[in-house]
Each structure stands twice: as structure tokens, then as C-alpha cells.
Amino acid sequence: MKVLKTLAFCAFSLALTSCGGEKKESSIPTADSSAPATETTAPAGDNEYDPRRGLGKYDETNVDVSSFDPAMAAEGKKVADVKCMSCHKTTDERLVGPGWKGVTERQTPHWIMNFISNPDPMIDVDPELQKQLELCLVRMPNQGLSDAEARNVLEYMREIDGAK
Template sequence: MKSLKTIAFATLAFALFSCGGDKKTDSIPTASSETSATTETTTTASGPADYDPKRGLGPHENVDVSKFDPAMAAAGKKIADVKCTSCHKPTEEKLVGPGWKGVTQRQTPEWIMNFISNPDPMIDVDPELQKQLELCLVRMPNQGLNDTEAREILEYMREIDGAK
């Protein structure tokens, strides 16, 4: 019985600390603090009434994905290796957060970029993200991505899903 309590406590501790929290990301510099400030202002002023489930909340409205860019996808993979793969796998398999396979087929490019560049406002209002939070038990931290980095990660996600 004592070992069961120890295992339960260790599992809870892992879930709480696995991806860090907002305090860790406060010190991450961004390439464009002006863009981050604009994003923050835009998204925090929005609420559930402003939420568009096809676009999410944020500044990204029309993301051109008509042509695949392998160099951008390679840059996105490098960023993902540093900031994302401790919680996400490029497969359908859940790690801490959900796997990325198929995400570009389930969500629009605008939604993905708005979510990965500033997840907090969307988690607060999106019912699907709230369900995901109940499954994962860890809120996705804001990684401080600028628009270019978010676009590169999107292109890497597109590559995972077979874009050529």
C-alpha cells in the first residue's frame, strides 16, 4: 500500500512539473518583443464571444500554405527539437501533450499558428482544448515563439503530415 502511494505521488509530481510552467517562459527572449506585445494585446482583449474555432484567437488570419518549403520545415524541426519534443511526438502517440501526426488535417494553419504562438487565451475558451487539457493534465506553456518560428513549426507539422 505504501509503494502504491509513492507511485501515485511520483506520477502526480511528474504531471505537474513535466513541461514547466509560465514562470520558465517569462525569461525566454523572443526575436521580436514588439510582435509578442502586439499578440498579447490582441489576444487578451478577445473573449469567448470573439472566438473563431477555425482561426482561434490571435493575429494570424491568412496563412499561405499553397507551397511547401523544405528549408522552413527543417528550421521548424530544429525549433521543435528544442522547445516541443519534450512534450510532443511527431507521431499520433501522446507523450505529455498529443502527437502531431494529422494536426494540419484537423486544424487550419491560422488556428495552429495562433495556438502555438500564444496558447493561453485559446485554452481558456476553446472547448476542444479544454478537453485535451483534461486528458493531458498539463497546460501547454507559452514558448515565446515569434511569427517566423511559429510559421516554421507549422511547416514542419505539414511535412510530418506528408506535404511536399
């Protein structure tokens, strides 16, 4: 049962970014988008959802990606191998969920942290995530990542995208 939960989690964790086959561009706003990011958490159902930030406790003030940490990435790989890789590949190829290649270029670090640490509220309000759910047909489950695990997985994603 734990393996099934892990598979389900991995299936949708990045469906938001690359699920859908041939299309290489994401219509989800990216970190270099011109819209300013809000620093407050909008409650589910609120019309103030910020697609650059997502829903959760993470924002620009508490997710520092100014330098790459190989040790964190190695720990993130260990977590991902157990909780994510049964549904995701490190390439842009879709497995159950989308591949991870390029995710850190399409999404802000705090958006990724908010999504991987608590996907349900974001899936419920983010129109792009809802479109991905329709394509992938699997809702990413909450894997109960600790703050440190989520941050390490983010660092591993950054490594996949060439951070050094």
C-alpha cells in the same frame, strides 16, 4: 528550469488534437469544416470565438501554405527539437501532450499558428482545448515563439503530414 518549461510547453501544444488515447477522430472543427472562418480577432471572453481560426493575429491573409518549403520545415524541426519534442512525438502517439501526426489535417494553418504562438487565450475560451486539458492535465506554456519560428514549426508539422 528551462527544460521544465520546455516540457510543459510541449505537453499541451497539441493536446487539442489527439490527446485522449483510443479516439482517432477529433471533435475540433477542421479546415474543411463548412463554417466560414472570421478574419477578426475576438477578445477573450467574447462569445464570437471562432474555433476554426482561434485567437490571435493569424488568419487566411497572413499564413500562406500554398507551397511547401523544405528549408522552413528544417528550421521548424530545429525549433521543435528544442521546444516541443520533449512533450510531443511526430506520430499520433501521446507523450506528455498529443502526437503531431495529422494535426494539419484537423486544424487550419492559422489556428495552429495562433495556438502555438500564444496558447493561453485560446485555452481559456476554446471548449475543445479545455477538454484536452482535462485529459492531459498539463497546460501548454507559451514558449515565446517568434513569428518566423511559429511559421517554421507549422511547416515542419505540414512535412510530418506529408506536404511536399
